[in-house]
Amino acid sequence: MDHKATRELLLEAYQALLTRFGHRQWWPAETPLEVCVGAVLTQNTSWNNVTLAIANLKVARALDLGALYQMEQDTLAGIIRPSGYYNVKAKRLKSLVAYIVRVYNGNLERFFDQAVTHLRSELLSVNGIGKETADSIILYAAQKPIFVVDAYTKRVFGRHGIVPLESDYDSIQEFFHRHLPKDTLLFNDYHAQLVAVGHNHCKKRPICKDCPLSTVFSGHMG
DNA sequence: GACCAGGCACATC
């Protein structure tokens, strides 16, 4: 498929999702810091467990850079316990917070106010921040255009035969960057729609029969 | 009681 056809297919898929699920404009968080925290806590973890941990943080008045910086790692681990992997995640949160405090004097806006490539490499330099976590923070907290690839993205596009099933992170991300306009709101909502399909379809069976994408992608299977 | 969930770092070959 050439570039134009692929772009139209991807936009058509997005339209189908939009029609089914409505605008998402989404990351369920109230502040940029909460996005960052949620991005770490949701690593290989259901969002429901993350909401329990975030609620605990709010009760403890710990959803704050200074508070997180001061807090003992073990104390933090206890608070985020429902999110699972709480010891590693407490360490990862401390690493991220320490970086922002040390390099940007705790100023999140200044941290985010730089070119995407710089922001990304700085995020990736922090222990515990990998590609998906970094890109989620860039898109949903810093609100810059980068396409987030997650398990849902791989599954949905892999099973519909749009990308090879065993594609790695970079090649899938590059696929979307190559064919879609570099638009923060589009990337934001597109990924949100994919999460919605992931939750509602393409779960147990390879292709759910009323998946809104099956019509769009028919003919691209296998 | 299995199985899964919006990963990542690290060890080993």
Add this chain to the structure above:
DNA sequence: GATGTGCATGGT
């Protein structure tokens, strides 16, 4: 470079 493993809770 590829593959394997530890991390852990709560919902189905």
